[in-house]
Amino acid sequence: MVHALRRAGQRLPSGGSLISIRPHRTWRPLVSILTPSRRVPVARLINSAFDSRLSAAEAALARVVHEGRFALAGIRNHRYRARLDNLSQLRTYLELISPPRPRFPAGRRAHLLELWASRPRDAKIEIAESVVVTALRRR
Amino acid sequence: MIEHFSPLKGRRILEVGCGDGRLTFQYARTAARVLAFDPDRASIEEALDQQAALDIRNVAFRWGSIEHLPARGAPFDVALFSWSL
Numbered sequence: 058m059v060h061a062l063r064r065a066g067q068r069l070p071s072g073g074s075l076i077s078i079r080p081h082r083t084w085r086p087l088v089s090i091l092t093p094s095r096r097v098p099v100a101r102l103i104n105s106a107f108d109s110r111l112s113a114a115e116a117a118l119a120r121v122v123h124e125g126r127f128a129l130a131g132i133r134n135h136r137y138r139a140r141l142d143n144l145s146q147l148r149t150y151l152e153l154i155s156p157p158r159p160r161f162p163a164g165r166r167a168h169l170l171e172l173w174a175s176r177p178r179d180a181k182i183e184i185a186e187s188v189v190v191t192a193l194r195r196r
Numbered sequence: 197m198i199e200h201f202s203p204l205k206g207r208r209i210l211e212v213g214c215g216d217g218r219l220t221f222q223y224a225r226t227a228a229r230v231l232a233f234d235p236d237r238a239s240i241e242e243a244l245d246q247q248a249a250l251d252i253r254n255v256a257f258r259w260g261s262i263e264h265l266p267a268r269g270a271p272f273d274v275a276l277f278s279w280s281l
Contacts, residue, residue, distance in 0.1 A: 060263065061212065061261070061262045061263070061277070061280075062277075064262050064263065064265055064267065065210060065212065065262060065265075065272075065275035065277070066275075067267045067268070068210060068265065068267075068269060068270075068271055068272050068275070069271065069272060069273075069274075069275055070271050070273075073271070073272065073273055073274065073275070074201060074202035074273070074274045074275070075274075075275045075277070076198055076201060076202065076274065076275070076276050076277065077277040078197075078198070078219075078276070078277065078278045078279060079277075079279060080279070130201055131200075131201055133197065133200060133201075135197040153215055153216045153218070153239055153242065154215070154279070156236075188197070190197050190198065190200075190201070192201035192202065
């Protein structure tokens with residue numbers, strides 16, 4: 058990770074920005090069924106490799122700042138929602154996340170299928186994700 | 197959320213871990229040019245299909261990791277690590 062940041066830094070001029078977007082450590086992705094009248098939470102996705110990878114990412118960012126290559130420009134949390142029309146889109150959405158991918162806790166995918174089978178007209182599947190954006194400035 | 201820290205309009209962007217381009221296509225039309233990497237071949241193929249459908253011409257998608265990027269070359273204004281650290 059440090060090597061990747063250093064390589065990117067080699068192609069940035071002084072004052073250039075390096076921006077890291079990564080999942081929030083504690084606000085896990087929430088899958089819900091959205092009906093015209095309410096939102097029904099179904100599951101928070103889990104990822105067993107999550108904590109160690111986030112720690113490594115944070116350490117790598119801190120390292121290149123410590124080395125003097127970059128200055129910290131700021132950190133912000135951001136939340137967004139993706140709305141999907143069906144289960145097929147949900148499968149694609151999850152498959153296209155870079156590995157290691159999040160997964161449903163035991164029994165929650167079956168619960169989603171159950172709820173989805175009895176959904177009202179115009180229901181959608183919603184994934185709410187939270188990210189941390191860290192900005193570094195090339196010195 | 198990105199533009200809070202750095203405007204992307206007219207900028208030269210390096211995106212590391214672009215996946216299927218779901219973020220790339222949101223800003224590509226305003227950027228000057230984009231070089232986007234991902235180590236997952238299927239994701240890059242999906243991104244290329246979408247790029248053709250959207251007729252976006254200022255993005256070059258590459259399969260591989262940033263280690264394949266030469267240390268010297270045309271500079272970028274912004275490097276985005278999207279879910280890739």
